[in-house]
Every structure is written in C-alpha cells, then in structure tokens.
Amino acid sequence: MVRSPSVIPKNDVITAQTSFHFAIIPIECRYFFKTIKQKCTFEAIKAHQNFLEKRYKTLENERENKLHSCFEKQEWTSTISFVKNTIEKVLENKKKNDQRRLDNLLLDQIREKATLEIKNTGTQSEQQHIQRSHEKFMRTLDIKLQLDKIEMRFVENMPPPSLNIFDKLELYAKELKSNDNVLSSLREQWKSILRKTKLDLTALMRQAKVAELKQINDEHQKLVQEISEHLRESYDKICHVSRTRHEQFAKRKLNFLAKRACTINEN
Incomplete structure (x- = not known):
C-alpha cells in the first residue's frame, strides 16, 4: 500500500x-x-x-x-x-x-x-491476516494483468518476448547453396511452423494463467471469509483503492502494448 x-x-x-x-x-x-x-x-x-x-x-x-x-x-x-x-x-x-x-x-x-x-x-493477529489477504488480492490483480497482456499478444499475433528464442533456430543444409530453391522453400515452411508454434505456446501460457488466476482467487476468497465482520468493510475499501490504482496502471500498460502491436503490424 x-x-x-x-x-x-x-x-x-x-x-x-x-x-x-x-x-x-x-x-x-x-x-x-x-x-x-x-x-x-x-x-x-x-x-x-x-x-x-x-x-x-x-x-x-x-x-x-x-x-x-x-x-x-x-x-x-x-x-x-x-x-x-x-x-x-x-x-x-x-x-x-x-x-x-x-x-x-x-x-x-x-x-x-x-x-x-x-x-x-483489530487485534494483532487480525491485522496480520488482513495483510496476508491484501497481498493475495494484489497478486490476483498482477496475474490478471499478465493474462490480459498474453491475450492481447495472442490476438495481435505478437508472442511474448520469452518465446523470441525460437527466432534463433534456423534450418541449415551445408551441401546446398544459400539460394537453392528447395532450401528457400523449406526455410519458409520452417519459419511458418515456428510462428505457429509460438502462437500455440502463447495459447498454452494463457491457459496456465487462467488456471493460476482461478486458484489464487479461490485462496483469496477463503482468506476473506475468515476476516472478522467488523473489519470486512474497511478491508473492502482498501481493496477498492488498490483495484482502482492497479486498473490505472494496467490501462497504461495495455495501451502501450496496443500501440507497439500497431507499429509492428504497420511495418
């Protein structure tokens, strides 16, 4: 906070x-x-x-x-x-x-x-429990932003930077010349398969984030249910402020990513 x-x-x-x-x-x-x-x-x-x-x-x-x-x-x-x-x-x-x-x-x-x-x-233990609950809530917001970024990258055909390592993989045939027609055709197929592989991996990353978000959200809801009734309203207000601030941050991040995707597509 x-x-x-x-x-x-x-x-x-x-x-x-x-x-x-x-x-x-x-x-x-x-x-x-x-x-x-x-x-x-x-x-x-x-x-x-x-x-x-x-x-x-x-x-x-x-x-x-x-x-x-x-x-x-x-x-x-x-x-x-x-x-x-x-x-x-x-x-x-x-x-x-x-x-x-x-x-x-x-x-x-x-x-x-x-x-x-x-x-x-609140007692000392109640305050510590609220602190743990809020940390778990912030984690859900972070994972939700990661999921939104992955979904945008998938839609815009712009896989995450961690998958750019596949771009270093090249097809070699030492006995064929670099301008050989067969080799050129195979390299195009190679690049196409790599692009599809990166998108498939991005889809898997999305599924993993969905599962992760569900689990951590369930953990947060379980912690919230254990908060004392007389502290629940105050905790909800803290979460409201944290959510609003995080949404402002997430909006800037997603807008930047959208502009970058637009620039890449134009080029």
Whole structure:
C-alpha cells in the first residue's frame, strides 16, 4: 500500500479528526502559503479559492474584450474561434489532470481511514491476516494483468518476448547453396511452423494463467471469509483503492502494448 505525501505526515501520526472528518489540505497549498508567508488554514484556502474564481472570470472578460478590440469585425468569428479552441483544449487537459489528482487524493483518504480503523479496532493477529489477504488480492490483480497482456499478444499475433528464442533456430543444409530453391522453400515452411508454434505456446501460457488466476482467487476468497465482520468493510475499501490504482496502471500498460502491436503490424 503506497502512501501519498499529500495525505500522510512524515511523523506518521494520524488523527481521525484532522485527517478524515475535515477536508485534506493538499501539499501544494502548504507550499503556496509558505511562499507568501501566510498561515495555511482551511479558511485561508477557501478565501484564496474565491479570489482565484473571481480573478478567472475577470481575465476571461478581459480576453473577450481584447479579442473584439484587436480585430476587425469580419475577422472576429475565425480569430476568436481559433483562439478559444486553442486555449480551451489546454484548459480542458489541465482540468482533467487536476480532477485525476483530486480523485487520487480522495482514494488516499479512503485507504488511510480504513487502515486506521483496522489498526484501532483489530487485534494483532487480525491485522496480520488482513495483510496476508491484501497481498493475495494484489497478486490476483498482477496475474490478471499478465493474462490480459498474453491475450492481447495472442490476438495481435505478437508472442511474448520469452518465446523470441525460437527466432534463433534456423534450418541449415551445408551441401546446398544459400539460394537453392528447395532450401528457400523449406526455410519458409520452417519459419511458418515456428510462428505457429509460438502462437500455440502463447495459447498454452494463457491457459496456465487462467488456471493460476482461478486458484489464487479461490485462496483469496477463503482468506476473506475468515476476516472478522467488523473489519470486512474497511478491508473492502482498501481493496477498492488498490483495484482502482492497479486498473490505472494496467490501462497504461495495455495501451502501450496496443500501440507497439500497431507499429509492428504497420511495418
């Protein structure tokens, strides 16, 4: 479970009142108010937020006025449309990035609150059991990602790198010349058989991962059933955060693999 510096203090002392019953103060706010030599409080953050909202509306009005004053009336439509499309695209990307950071901050809060509840209400043995269960859960997520990667490689006719060793196998006939028609035909068949073999092995690897995923998922479910009822909800929240974070990671990995497969197919 990775801890975010935006949420967890370095002294590792967390109180339920300051961390969970009120909004979290992001680390960016602490740095900003330290720079302007002001005390970082929720009231100061709220006042600064109101100031920024008003300032944003003012700048937006100034932008519109300058666009209308700097160009002839017949050029307004095309120029304003171009500027707006350029700026709004950048702003939209920034809003998405900011929203993603806020979502991650909320996930950190959910995870740390659940972790604190388990620490405060669970016995030592219960905490150790939850730790083992969570490790097993993370393992299921890792194997699921491996399975998804193998399936994508199979569909895209792009076997795993571990099978590239077959590419080093070549057909030799010392008494035949390298440009011999019979040898050339046999080598093409050789390569075709090797390609099919790699795909067949990839299919077997997929079946092995399916069986492995089923077994480790059954082991995890067995451990979950042994978790005390009063800790089950907190554990589910921790798993929810871990699953969400892992899905974000898996999406990047699979997108990269898809782009690579597309590049290889084009070549």
